[in-house]
Amino acid sequence: MTSNVLGVIVLVCLGYLLLTNIIYVVLVAVAAVENGVRRHETASQDYDVLSESRFTIPVSVIVAAYDEETAIVSTVESLLAFDYPEFEVIVVNDGSNDETMERLRDAFELEPYEVFVRHVFTTEDVRAIHRSARRANLIVVDKDNGGKADALNAGLNVARFRYVCGVDADTVFDREALLKGMRRVVQDPARIVGVTSHLTIAEDPERSMAAPKGRRPIDRRPFMAYQHLDYLRAFFNNRLAWSKLGFMLCSVGAFQIWRRDVLEEVGGYSRRFTCEDIELTFRVHERFLREGRDYEIHCLPDNVGTTEGPDTVRKLVSQRERWQRVIDETVWHYRKMWFNPRYGSVGIVGAPFYLMTEVLAPVVEVLAIVSLPIAIALGVFDPVVFGVMIAAIAFMNGALTASAILLDDLQSRTYRPRDLTRLLLLAPLDLVLYRPIIVWSRIKGSWRFLRGDKAWHKFERNERAPA
Amino acid sequence: MDALALRVAVVVLAFALPAWILLSLVIVLGRLRYERSRRKPTAKALGPREADRLIRRVSRNPRTEWRKWRRVAALARLEEAHHPAVPRLIRAVLADPDPRIAAAAVRTLGDIGDDWAIDLLLSALRTGSGPRSRIAAEIERLAPAPGPRLLALARDWNPVVRFWGATLLGPYPELGESSLIALTWDSDPNVRAAAVETLGSRSGAAVEAATLAALDDSEWFVRVHAARAAGRVVGAAAAPTIIRLLGEERWWVRTAAKDALRGIGADAVPSLLSVLTHDDPFARNGAAEVLQDIGFVDFLALDNPSSPLLERIYAAGGEKLREAAEARVVGLEGEGVRAA
Numbered sequence: 096m097t098s099n100v101l102g103v104i105v106l107v108c109l110g111y112l113l114l115t116n117i118i119y120v121v122l123v124a125v126a127a128v129e130n131g132v133r134r135h136e137t138a139s140q141d142y143d144v145l146s147e148s149r150f151t152i153p154v155s156v157i158v159a160a161y162d163e164e165t166a167i168v169s170t171v172e173s174l175l176a177f178d179y180p181e182f183e184v185i186v187v188n189d190g191s192n193d194e195t196m197e198r199l200r201d202a203f204e205l206e207p208y209e210v211f212v213r214h215v216f217t218t219e220d221v222r223a224i225h226r227s228a229r230r231a232n233l234i235v236v237d238k239d240n241g242g243k244a245d246a247l248n249a250g251l252n253v254a255r256f257r258y259v260c261g262v263d264a265d266t267v268f269d270r271e272a273l274l275k276g277m278r279r280v281v282q283d284p285a286r287i288v289g290v291t292s293h294l295t296i297a298e299d300p301e302r303s304m305a306a307p308k309g310r311r312p313i314d315r316r317p318f319m320a321y322q323h324l325d326y327l328r329a330f331f332n333n334r335l336a337w338s339k340l341g342f343m344l345c346s347v348g349a350f351q352i353w354r355r356d357v358l359e360e361v362g363g364y365s366r367r368f369t370c371e372d373i374e375l376t377f378r379v380h381e382r383f384l385r386e387g388r389d390y391e392i393h394c395l396p397d398n399v400g401t402t403e404g405p406d407t408v409r410k411l412v413s414q415r416e417r418w419q420r421v422i423d424e425t426v427w428h429y430r431k432m433w434f435n436p437r438y439g440s441v442g443i444v445g446a447p448f449y450l451m452t453e454v455l456a457p458v459v460e461v462l463a464i465v466s467l468p469i470a471i472a473l474g475v476f477d478p479v480v481f482g483v484m485i486a487a488i489a490f491m492n493g494a495l496t497a498s499a500i501l502l503d504d505l506q507s508r509t510y511r512p513r514d515l516t517r518l519l520l521l522a523p524l525d526l527v528l529y530r531p532i533i534v535w536s537r538i539k540g541s542w543r544f545l546r547g548d549k550a551w552h553k554f555e556r557n558e559r560a561p562a
Numbered sequence: 563m564d565a566l567a568l569r570v571a572v573v574v575l576a577f578a579l580p581a582w583i584l585l586s587l588v589i590v591l592g593r594l595r596y597e598r599s600r601r602k603p604t605a606k607a608l609g610p611r612e613a614d615r616l617i618r619r620v621s622r623n624p625r626t627e628w629r630k631w632r633r634v635a636a637l638a639r640l641e642e643a644h645h646p647a648v649p650r651l652i653r654a655v656l657a658d659p660d661p662r663i664a665a666a667a668v669r670t671l672g673d674i675g676d677d678w679a680i681d682l683l684l685s686a687l688r689t690g691s692g693p694r695s696r697i698a699a700e701i702e703r704l705a706p707a708p709g710p711r712l713l714a715l716a717r718d719w720n721p722v723v724r725f726w727g728a729t730l731l732g733p734y735p736e737l738g739e740s741s742l743i744a745l746t747w748d749s750d751p752n753v754r755a756a757a758v759e760t761l762g763s764r765s766g767a768a769v770e771a772a773t774l775a776a777l778d779d780s781e782w783f784v785r786v787h788a789a790r791a792a793g794r795v796v797g798a799a800a801a802p803t804i805i806r807l808l809g810e811e812r813w814w815v816r817t818a819a820k821d822a823l824r825g826i827g828a829d830a831v832p833s834l835l836s837v838l839t840h841d842d843p844f845a846r847n848g849a850a851e852v853l854q855d856i857g858f859v860d861f862l863a864l865d866n867p868s869s870p871l872l873e874r875i876y877a878a879g880g881e882k883l884r885e886a887a888e889a890r891v892v893g894l895e896g897e898g899v900r901a902a
Contacts, residue, residue, distance in 0.1 A: 109567055116574070128628060135631030139638065139666035141673075148699035149732075206890050209854060209883035211847050213813050223886065255817070282661050282693050477564045484571040490578035497585035504589055512593045519586040 098475045104466040105476055109484075111459045115452055116491050123498045125336040130502045133335075133396050137506075142274050145281070146178045152258055152281060153181035154273055154352070157250030159243045160264040161189040166403065168202045169301045170264050173400070175230055179273040183232045185250045186264075190219070190240025199235055204228035216248035216363045224253070243348070244364035244371040251363055254355060261364075261372075263349040265403040267300040272399035276352045279393055288357045289379060289392040291346040293330040293503070296322050296404035303401045308507070313514040314404075320521055321529035322404040322411070327499040334394035335502070342445030343392045344380065348372035349402050353379075368428075369549045370421035377429045380445075384438045396506045410555065412536045419540025420548065422453045427544075457537040464534070485526065492530075493523035608643040616640050620651045630658065634666040641670050649678055656682065656691050664692030672700030680708050687715065688723050698726055702733065709734045716741045721750035728756035735764050743772045751781035758784060762791025770796045777803055785810070786818040793822025798829030805833045809845035816848055823852045831858055835871070838878040850879030854887065863891045 145151050156174055160167050167186070174184045188196045199205060205225035212224075219241035227233040238249050247261055258280065260273065269275070272292070280287050297303035298314050306312060313323055337343045346353070351372060358364075361378050364371040376392065383390045405411040426449050433450060435442040470476035500518055504510070521528075608616070616636040624630050637655055641648050648670075655667040668686060671679040680701075687697045701708060715727030716738060728745050731738045742764075745757035758776045761769050773795050776788035789807050792800040800822070807819035823830045834849040853859050853875055862872040876884040 105567070109570060113570060113574070132627050132631050135635055136662060136666070139631075139634050139669060141669050144669070144672065144699050144703055148695075148702065150695040150699050150702075152695075206893065207886035208890075209851060209879055209886045211844075211851055223882070281695055282665055476567070480564050480568045480571065483568060483575065487571040487575035487578060490582050491574055494578045494581035494585060497582055497589065501585055501589050501592075504593060508593070508596060512590065512597065515593060516586075516590055519589060523582060 098470075098473060101466055101470045101473065101475045104462055105470055108459055108463040108466070111455075112488065115456075116495075118448070118452070119332060119495055122336040123332050123495060125339050126331055126333075126502060127498070129335050129339040130331065130396050130506060134506055137397065140278055142178075142271060142278075145274050145278055146180060146271075148180060150281075151180045151274075152277060152284065153183075153256040154179065154258045154260050154277060155250075155254035155256040155355070156182055156184045156260045156262060156273070157247055157254065158184065158186045158262050158264050159189055159246035159250065160186055160191065160195050161240065161243070161246070162191045162193045162195060163264040164191070164193040164195045164198050166265045166300075167195050168198050169267055170262075171199070171203065171233070173268045173270075173304070174262065175233060176270055177268070177273045178270045179277075181256075182273060183234060183255060184230075185234045185236060185253050187236045187238060187246040187250045189238060189243070189246035196235075196237055200225070203230060203233055203235070205235055210234075210253070212252045215252055215359055218245050218249040218252065221249060242366055244366045244368075247371065248363045251355065251358060257355055258352055259355050259358065260350065260352045261348065262351075262400075263402060265300070266294065266349045266400045267304045267402075268350075268400035269304070269398065272350065275395065275397040275399055276350070279395060280352065283391070284354070286389055286391050287393065288354045288383070288390045289343075289346050289376065290352040290395065291334070291343075291393070292350055292395040292397050292399040293506075294326065294347065294349050295398060295401050295509075296326050297401045298404060298406050300401040300403050308509050310511055311509050313510055313518065316406075317521055317528060318408070318411075319404055319406065320518060321525060324496050324499070324518060324522065324525065325529075325533075327503050328496055330394065331396065331499040331502040332495060335396055337445065338392075338394040340440055340444065341391075342380070342441045342448075343394050344376055344441070344445050344449060345373045346376045346392060346394075350399050351375075368421055368424050369417055373421055374425045374428070377425050377432075380441045381429060381432060381438070384441060396502065398503075398507050398509055408532055411532060412539065415533060415536035416540035416543060419453070419457070419537045420544045422449065423541055423544035424549075426450055426454050454541075457534070457541040460534045461538060489523040489526040492525050493519075496522035496525065608640070608645065613640070613643070613645055613647075617645075617647050617651065620655065623654070627660070630660065630663050631666075634663060637667070638670060641673065648674070652682070656686055661693050665696045668692045668697050668700055672703060675704050680704060680711065684708070684711060684715065687726055688718065688720070690722070694722070694726055698730055701730060707733070709737055713738050713741060716745060721748070721753050724748065724750070724753045725756045728753060728760050732760045732763060739764065739766070739769065743768055746772045746776050751779070751784050754779060754781070755784045755787045758791050759787040762787070762794045765795060770800075774800060774803060777807065782810075782812040782815050785812075785815050789815065789818040789822045790825075793825045798826055801826055801830040801833035802836075805830075805837055805845075805849070808837060808848035809840065809842035816844055820848055820852050820855075824855050827856050828858070830856070834858075835874075838874050846878040847880060847883075850875050850883055854879065854883060859883070859887045860890055860894065863887050864894060867891075 158170065171184060171186060186199060205227055207223045208226050210224045219239040221236055221238045223237045225235040234253060236249050236253055251259060276290050276292050279290055298319050303311060313320055334343060348371065357379060361382050365374055368374040405414050432438045432442045432446045434447055471478050471481060497519055500515060504515060616639055619636040620633050624633055633655060637651060652667050652670060656664055658664050671683050683697055683701055686692055687694055712727055712730045715723050716731065718724050718727060724745065728742060731742060742757045742761050745753050748754050758773060761773055773788055773792040776784055777792060779785050779788060789804055792804055804819050804822050807815050810816050834853050837845045837849045840846050859875055862869050
C-alpha cells in the first residue's frame with residue numbers, strides 16, 4: 096500500500112516535471128523568434144532622432160524609496176542622466192528611517208516648496224515637496240510611510256506627463272533605458288498601455304554599469320551568478336514569450352512604463368497586496384479583457400539597467416519568499432480568470448501557467464523532497480534511476496539556461512566572453528547549488544501566504560564601494 | 563515504475579545534454595566570431611550577386627513578422643550601399659500594414675533625405691503609412707528643411723494631416739502665419755490646439771489676438787495650449803486674462819496657466835496679488851504657488867517678514883506654503899544672502 100502511494104506520488108512529480116519542461120521548451124522557441132524580431136527592430140531604430148525629437152512622448156519617472164540611503168543618490172543620478180527629450184523624476188521618500196532624505200537633500204540641493212497637486216489617489220500624508228536647485232526636472236516628495244504602492248500613488252498625484260515609469264530605488268539605469276522602453280510605445284500609443292524591459296542584477300550595480308558594453312563583468316561569486324541566470328531565464332525564456340503570446344503578466348517593479356490614464360482608471364497601485372507590480376499587471380489585463388478593449392502590454396529584450404541582488408542566502412530567501420507570496424496572492428485573487436475563455440490567452444494560458452509553474456510548484460517540490468528519499472529507502476525507487484533523473488533535470492536546466500544566455504548575448508553583446516563561458520559551465524549545477532535555496536524560499540513564501548502574512552520583510556542593502 | 567522513470571530520464575538526458583553542449587558552443591563561437599567581425603571595417607559596396615539577392619528579398623511580400631524584418635534589414639543594407647533600386651523598393655516596405663515595419667522604412671527615408679524621399683515622407687504623413695509622430699520626427703531632421711512644402715499639409719481635407727501641418731510649421735516663423743491663425747478656428751479641436759501651440763513661438767499683433775482668443779476655446783486642451791502660448795507671445799499684458807484660468811474646472815488648464823504666469827515672472831505679480839482673496843480656492847492657492855515659485859515670497863520673507871502682504875499670500879497658500887518659505891529663508895540666511 097505504502098509503496099503504491101509512493102509510486103503514484105513519484106509519478107505525479109515526474110509528470111509535472113516533464114510537462115513543465117515541455118512548456119518551457121515551447122516558450123523558449125517562441126522567445127527565440129520574438130528576440131530575433133526585436134533585434135531587427137532595434138537595428139532599424141535611430142535613437143538619435145528619438146532622443147532629440149519633440150514628438151517623443153514625455154514621461155514622469157517615479158521612484159519609491161524606503162530606507163535606501165546607500166543606493167538612492169546613484170539611482171537618481173542615473174535617472175537624471177537619461178538620454179530623453181522631456182522627462183521628470185519624482186522621488187517619493189516613503190517615511191524612511193535612515194538618511195535617505197538627507198542624502199537626497201545634500202546631493203541635489205533640495206528646497207521645500209508648496210505644490211498644489213491633484214489628489215487622484217488617497218495616500219498617507221505628504222510632509223513636504225522639494226525641488227532641486229541643481230536639476231529643474233527633479234521633485235522629491237517626503238511622506239509618511241505607507242508602503243511602496245502608496246508611495247507610487249503619491250508620485251502619480253504629482254506626475255505631469257501622459258506616461259509614467261515606475262522604477263526601483265536600488266537600480267542603476269542605462270542612459271537609453273527610457274528611449275528603449277518608449278520607442279515601442281510611440282509606434283502605437285493608442286494600444287500599448289504598458290511596457291517593461293530586461294534588467295540584470297549585480298552585487299554592486301554602479302560598478303557593474305560603469306563598465307562599457309561588451310566588457311561588463313558578471314559577479315565572480317557563483318551565488319550572484321546564479322541570480323543573474325535566474326533573471327535571464329525569467330526575461331528571455333518566459334516574459335519575452337508571454338509578450339509575444341499576449342499574456343505578459345508581470346510588468347516588473349524595477350522598470351514599468353504605464354499610460355497614466357490607464358493607472359488612474361484601474362485605481363492606481365494597490366496596497367492590499369504584498370507587492371504591487373504583478374497584481375497591477377493582472378488588474379489591467381482583467382479590466383481590458385472584461386471590457387473587450389484592444390490593448391497590448393509588452394516585455395522588451397533590451398537591457399535597461401542593473402538592480403541590486405541580495406548578497407547573502409538570508410537576504411535572497413527574504414526576497415524570494417516575498418515574490419512567492421505576491422504571486423500566490425495575485426493568482427488566487429484573480430482566480431476567476433483561470434481557464435476562463437472570456438479572458439482570451441491570459442485566461443486560457445497565462446493564468447493557468449502561473450498557477451501550474453509558480454503556485455503549485457512548491458507543493459510538488461515538497462512532495463518530491465519528502466517522497467523520493469522514502470521511496471529510495473523502501474526500495475520503491477532505484478537510486479540509479481534517481482541519479483539518471485537528476486542528471487537529466489540538471490542538463491535540461493542547463494540547456495534552458497544556455498538558451499537564455501544565447502538570446503541575451505545576441506540581443507546586447509553586453510558581457511565578456513569569458514564570463515559567458517563561466518555562466519554556461521555553472522548552468523547545469525544550478526539544480527544542486529542554487530535551486531534548493533529557491534525551493535526553500537518558495538515553500539516559506541507559500542506558507543506565509545496561507546497564514547495571511549503581507550509584510551514586506553525588507554532586507555538590508557549590500558555594502559557598496561565608495562564613489 | 564523504475565523502468566518507465568528510467569526511459570523518460572534517458573530520453574530527456576539524450577535531448578538535454580547535446581542541447582546544452584551545442585548551445586554552449588554556439589554562444590562561445592558566435593561571440594568570438596562577432597568580436598572578430600567587429601574589428602574589421604564593414605564594406606559599403608555590394609557585389610552584384612549580393613545586391614540581386616537583397617533586391618529579391620525586399621521585392622517579396624512576406625507574411626511572417628520574421629521575414630518582414632529580414633526584408634527591412636535587406637533594404638537598409640541596399641540603402642547603405644546607395645543602390646539605385648532603393649527608391650522603387652522602399653515604397654513596398656512603406657506600404658506594409660504593420661506600423662513598425664513602415665516606421666523602419668520611414669527611418670530609411672529620413673536617412674536618404676533626397677527630394678523624392680521628402681515627397682514620400684509627406685505622402686506617408688497624409689496616408690498614415692507608419693506612425694505619424696515618427697514621420698514628423700524624420701521630417702524635422704531633414705536638411706535642407708522642407709518648409710514651404712508643409713503649407714499644403716495645413717490646408718489638407720483631413721484634420722489629422724492639418725494637425726501635423728500646423729505642428730511641423732513650428733520651426734519656420736516666417737511661414738504660414740495666416741494659415742495658422744485660420745486654423746485656430748478649425749472645426750477640429752486637435753488642429754486648433756496645434757495651431758495655437760505653433761503660434762506660441764511667433765510674435766505680432768495678429769498672433770497675439772489669435773492666442774488670446776483661444777483662451778476662451780470650448781475645448782479644455784486648446785485652452786491649455788493657449789495659456790502657454792499667450793504667456794510667451796503676449797507676455798505681461800496677457801497676465802490679467804491668463805489669471806482667470808487659475809480658477810478653471812480642469813486641473814491641466816490651471817497648471818498651464820501657472821506655467822504661463824511663472825514664465826511671465828515679476829511682471830505677473832500685480833495680477834497674481836489681485837486674486838489672493840478670490841472666492842475660488844484653486845485661484846487663491848494657484849496664485850500663491852506662482853508667487854512662491856517666482857521668488858516673490860522669499861523676497862518678502864527676507865526683506866519684510868512681518869509684511870501684511872506676505873500674510874495675505876500665506877493665507878491664500880496655506881500653512882505648508884508658510885512652512886516651506888520659512889525653511890527656505892533659513893537656508894538663504896545661512897548662506898548670507900541677507901547680508902549681501
